[in-house]
Amino acid sequence: MKGYALLEGPCLARRTTMGLGGDALAEVRLTEARFAGEALDAAERLARDRGARVVFLGRGSNLLVREGTLPLVVVSLDLGLGLSVRREGGRGILRAGADMPLAALLARAASLGFSGLEALAGIPGSLGGALAMNAGSFGTCLADVLRSALIFTREGGLREAEAGDFVFAYRGCRLREEGSGPAADFLVTEVCLELVRKDPARIRERMAEVFRQKQAGQPIAARSAGCVFKNPRPERPAGRLLEEAGLRGRRCGGMRFSPLHANFLENTGEGSCAQALELIALAREAVERQSGFSLELEVRLWP
Ligand SMILES: Cc1cc2nc3c(=O)[nH]c(=O)nc-3n(C[C@H](O)[C@H](O)[C@H](O)COP(=O)(O)OP(=O)(O)OC[C@H]3O[C@@H](n4cnc5c(N)ncnc54)[C@H](O)[C@@H]3O)c2cc1C
Known part of the structure; x- marks a missing residue:
């Protein structure tokens, strides 16, 4: 089978930072974005036959998963794309697979001297999960630096969606198009960010400062999924x-x-x-x- 692999029920306790969760029925691991349609077809067939639903799994750092045999078919990414960088004047256009860990991207951006992501230091998810959740901290969120993303939807197939095609919310995002539902209805396969040039030492300094502050006030080494509840208001966390x-x-x-x-x-x-x-x-x-x-x-x- 080309472009994706079918795997037996993954144990989600091993795939989530909280370390909780039973076994999903199956996993469809996409290895080439252009086969997203076939991979989703396979996942949906399996789900239909077994009364389950299809879910997209990143690095499992924002998930609370029930125990037992779960009526879920997991779609995950293993694209192995690396990072491509294009310079446009004082800006850097960075493009990577949605399965790249956010931390890896931050480290690469810092060493290349591209700024904009420093405040996200310490967030453990993937790039795709960060887009789906509009991950953020210290007043910056992924939406602030997003230029476009390669996504797959049932309605539009595989296509490049511009930042303006998304409606971002506090810890969430959906497509602007009529009829599209929440983030789970589109699979992100690549993410393209627009950053600005800055001295790598200053970027690293800021990242270290953010990390220090998080370390002092959050149990970052514990098995958790980050904040359980949304802040009802910024002034009432x-x-x-x-x-x-x-x-x-x-x-x-x-x-x-x-x-x-x-x-x-x-x-x-x-x-x-x-x-x-x-x-x-x-x-x-x-x-x-x-x-x-x-x-x-x-x-x-x-x-
Ligand atoms: C210690 C700790 C600290 C954290 N701090 C922060 C913080 O400061 N700010 C913050 O915002 N979050 C924080 N988080 C939460 C979490 O890291 C983010 O929400 C992260 O962006 C989730 O990415 P993930 O790849 O782990 O997604 P997952 O947990 O795997 O999935 C989360 C959601 O995104 C969807 N999704 C994942 N990948 C894709 C994809 N490729 N295409 C479409 N949908 C997808 C899933 O279906 C699911 O609905 C923290 C978590 C931990 C454990």
Whole structure:
């Protein structure tokens, strides 16, 4: 089979940073973007036959996955494309496969002297996941530097979508076209970013500073999926609301809200998704009671 590989049910606990999740029914691993249509056909056939749905998996750093045999067929990328760089005046146009880790791209951009991504230092996902989630921190998000992306949709096939074709939200993005749904309806295979020239030493300095700040205030080495809940308002961050409601450090079995940052749910080793969901329900109730805010999940729950 050319352009993609079919694999038996992947164990999602091994594919998510939280280390939770049962086995999906199957995995379709796309190795050449031009076969995205065939790969999606294969995934959808498998899903239809077995009453499952198709999901796109990046580096699993924003996912909370249930246990058991899951009615999911996973589509993943293994494109091995590397990075291409084009200079346009004082700008750099960087293009990479959507499966490239964001951290690798940041490191390459820094050594080439291209700035714009420094504030994203420490975010562990892939480039495709960062686009789908509009990942961001310290006031910068992926949308700020996106020029275009190669995407596959059922309606339009494989095509280059310009930044303006996307509607970005706080931790999410959808296509502008009529009838397209949320991010899960388009597969990102390549991402093209527009950065500006800067001294590599200054870029690295800023990245190190961002990383230091995250290290001091977030459990970056723990098994988590980053922030569990979205901030209801910038001036009312979910972490603060959770703290005020007494959730910091609250534990259920092997899961706990981090003692360092209440909006991070940690798997301390023997945690389960059921325990995570119990804590999430408890936290929502407590925050609603305490401050009137109803917290919305930032992590994606599968299935
Ligand atoms: C320690 C830690 C710190 C974090 N800090 C931050 C932070 O500061 N800011 C922030 O925004 N996030 C943060 N996150 C969350 C996470 O890293 C980001 O959301 C990241 O962009 C997710 O990328 P991923 O490849 O892991 O996506 P996944 O978790 O695999 O998937 C997330 C979503 O993106 C979709 N998706 C993934 N790849 C593709 C693709 N190729 N095409 C279409 N859809 C796709 C999936 O279907 C899913 O809906 C943090 C996570 C951790 C563990």
